[in-house]
Amino acid sequence: MNSSLQLMEAFCSLQGEAAEVGKPHLFLRLAGCPLRCHYCDTPKSWNRTEQWELHLKEQSLQFQNPAPFGDLSAQLERLALDWNWTVEESTLSITGGEPLVQADALEEWLPAWPGRVVLETAGLWPERLRTLLPFLDAVSLDWKLASTLRETEEAVSPRECVELLQQSELPFWVKVVLTETVSEEELDGALQELAQLSPQCRTFLIPATPGPGHASGPDTDFLLKAQLRNRALGLKMQVMPQIHPILGVR
Numbered sequence: 001m002n003s004s005l006q007l008m009e010a011f012c013s014l015q016g017e018a019a020e021v022g023k024p025h026l027f028l029r030l031a032g033c034p035l036r037c038h039y040c041d042t043p044k045s046w047n048r049t050e051q052w053e054l055h056l057k058e059q060s061l062q063f064q065n066p067a068p069f070g071d072l073s074a075q076l077e078r079l080a081l082d083w084n085w086t087v088e089e090s091t092l093s094i095t096g097g098e099p100l101v102q103a104d105a106l107e108e109w110l111p112a113w114p115g116r117v118v119l120e121t122a123g124l125w126p127e128r129l130r131t132l133l134p135f136l137d138a139v140s141l142d143w144k145l146a147s148t149l150r151e152t153e154e155a156v157s158p159r160e161c162v163e164l165l166q167q168s169e170l171p172f173w174v175k176v177v178l179t180e181t182v183s184e185e186e187l188d189g190a191l192q193e194l195a196q197l198s199p200q201c202r203t204f205l206i207p208a209t210p211g212p213g214h215a216s217g218p219d220t221d222f223l224l225k226a227q228l229r230n231r232a233l234g235l236k237m238q239v240m241p242q243i244h245p246i247l248g249v250r
């Protein structure tokens with residue numbers, strides 16, 4: 001029994017990408033990630049730290065890691081209240097880092113969480129995802145292309161997690177983040193594989209957001225051609241940049 005979670009931060013904001021873009025969410029960012037994406041804008045989440053931060057409207061507070069479940073739930077209630085919201089009405093986006101690193105602890109904590117939950121994951125571990133499915137309302141799955149990773153992990157394919165989600169009743173969608181180094185062949189290969197696993201899958205092509213120290217996305221021509229070239233696959237595909245950097249929100 002863990003009864004605690006290693007966190008980086010919690011905050012309230014507009015969802016910045018994919019199917020729930022623009023909707024208000026509570027965000028719980030867990031600490032720890034085995035991947036190293038070239039486009040990562042949250043490298044602080046890679047490793048566990050002594051403290052985590054709760055970002056309220058007017059101030060940020062620090063708490064010791066790991067966060068005991070009771071304290072975490074109380075601080076999330078406080079966060080919702082700060083925005084005149086309740087956790088029961090809210091959607092909680094669990095993100096990272098890679099949340100499935102702490103699947104055991106999430107499996108323990110989530111049954112007591114009263115609100116809607118969206119899990120954001122790279123989908124590396126199907127068995128861990130399976131244990132969480134009963135407590136989730138939707139899954140946002142990142143399909144990582146090998147050329148977007150600094151160190152290619154052996155188990156980086158989300159294939160089995162897509163299969164699992166396809167068999168479940170749970171709403172899910174797939175994000176493919178594109179850097180300028182992704183080739184047409186690499187992208188097309190991933191989309192073909194996805195279409196085989198999940199025909200008509202809701203698929204978001206997300207150009208990497210330019211920023212200091214990380215990769216930027218391809219040009220518009222590449223994005224348009226990618227859509228047209230792959231239209232016969234039947235995926236519900238759309239290009240969608242991240243909106244939170246445009247809006248200047250967290």
Ligand code: SF4
Pocket residue numbers: 033034035036037039040041042043045046096097098122
């Ligand atoms: S999986 Fe997410 S947190 Fe981990 S390196 Fe990639 S973008 Fe960063």
